[in-house]
Amino acid sequence: MKITGAVLTSIGAERPYAASRPLGIRTLELDAPGPGELRIRIEAAGLCHSDLSVVNGTRPRPVPMLLGHEAAGIVDALGSGIDDLEVGDRVVTVFLPRCESCDNCRTGGKLPCSTGSATNGAGTLPSGEVRLHDEGGSAVNHHLGVSGFATHAVVDRRSVVRVGHDVPPAIAAVLGCAVLTGGGAVRNAGGLRAGQGLIVVGLGGVGMSAILVGRAITQAAGGRVIGIDANSDKHAAALEMGADAVYTPESAVDAGITAPVVVEAAGHPRAFETAFRVTAPGGTTVTAGLPAPGALSQIEPLTLTAEARTVVGSYLGSSIPAQDIPAYEALWRDGTLPAEKLITSTIALDDINRALDVLDTGDAIRQVILF
Structure with missing residues (x-):
């Protein structure tokens, strides 16, 4: 299917990003989900310094790459082998899938999954596949197994956690990175x-x-x-x-x-x-x-x-996302964790380069793209 997303084609663009426009809004081809994968209609995606660090070269990744890792959306297609999610579920993306079989995954969240870290670095999904292509058919890399700055994404089942439909998309998105990382540093590591x-x-x-x-x-x-x-x-x-x-x-x-x-x-x-x-x-x-x-x-x-x-x-809040995100969801629901206070502004995808400048100057907590 054809989707629209923000693609980084080169690293180290000059500031201000509103002028150099390192992220181009492109039409891409998104393949159908493979076994153990699902497709999400993205509703909201937050801008994080981990995105900026790819743009400025602090943490280089293979390009071209469709950026974005802190996102939430609705499941609209399921690959084979997934029986614990349904089309229509709202899910939060997680930027480090856990294989649950490596030595790191046996540390209870203390160490990041070695398999997930390797595929994240390579710009692929955990299957080793790339589901994104430009209009000429060339591969476009995935960012941290998510690539959430787009209208749709194909991700591994281990890259999402289901949340209730009462959780607004923007709040659901920040639970998967900002809250998971900061909250976990306090609860799990600290x-x-x-x-x-x-x-x-x-x-x-x-x-x-x-x-x-x-x-x-x-x-x-x-x-x-x-x-x-x-x-x-x-x-x-x-x-x-x-x-x-x-x-x-x-x-x-x-x-x-x-x-x-x-x-x-x-x-x-x-x-x-x-x-x-x-x-x-x-x-x-x-x-x-x-x-x-x-x-x-x-x-x-x-x-x-x-x-x-x-x-x-503490990486990713030393967390097990499938356990920790529901805990934060419950705290939000009872009013103990007002995650909406994190959201400085909501923007359109077309505003993403200007929003990178705001992020770079430290003048925002979380800017969230709404689709």
Whole structure:
């Protein structure tokens, strides 16, 4: 079938992206789903820094590639071998499918699936196939097994989680990446308990999600949630999310604040250093950001020993999406997790290059494309 999507044909375009237009809106051919695959009519797709990092070359991927990984939509076709979904179901996409058989998948979400990571890097679906082609018949690569910046997508069954029809598409979309990653850094990797304090360094979509989930966990027992970001324009939004206080990195260090659980969500080596510095003795520093390859941070190793500190990495929120997304869905449904606060604006697909500029400047939490 013919679809419309945003295709990246070269990496490293000049800014502003509204002028250089690295993402071209193209007509493509989408093959029918193969065994264990399904086709989704995309309803909403969020713009994430993981998309921007492909555009700017921080995390290079094979091009041409149809971008987008944080999406939600309606199942409109099923390949053979799928008996637990129906046409008409609303699903959330997940950007790392789990094979459930590799050693990494046996770690309960701590390590990303090695098979899924390999196919994501190759730009294929888990089957090794490519279901996207341009009008001349040449293959167009898949982004993280999803390619959600399009009217339709074919994905593996393991790349989706069903949600209720009462979950609006834009909210469903952010559950699959921003909330899953930020919330999981708090719940799974950080092990935050009711009444404990939490500090989140880096207040983008993932960091704000960590604020929301941290507030849901610790609020009733009086635990404090604190945000840190160099961009003071984000401070008011963090307070709206439920943070008790917000600081710049410098003012946080000057104030001497610490917490037993600290999540770094900026993907910058200086942010990790700040996160480590504000972690309390005996506490855990969780790094969930994705810095550029080769970026280095400096910490004092003696602190780890003398203060019995823990540093842990968290990819995809150290989660098992089939279990975690329904948990966040339930928190949203009972009003404990107001994920709608993450959505700065909704846009059309044609506005995507301008939206990349907004994302690049850090002036948005989540921009969501509605189809």
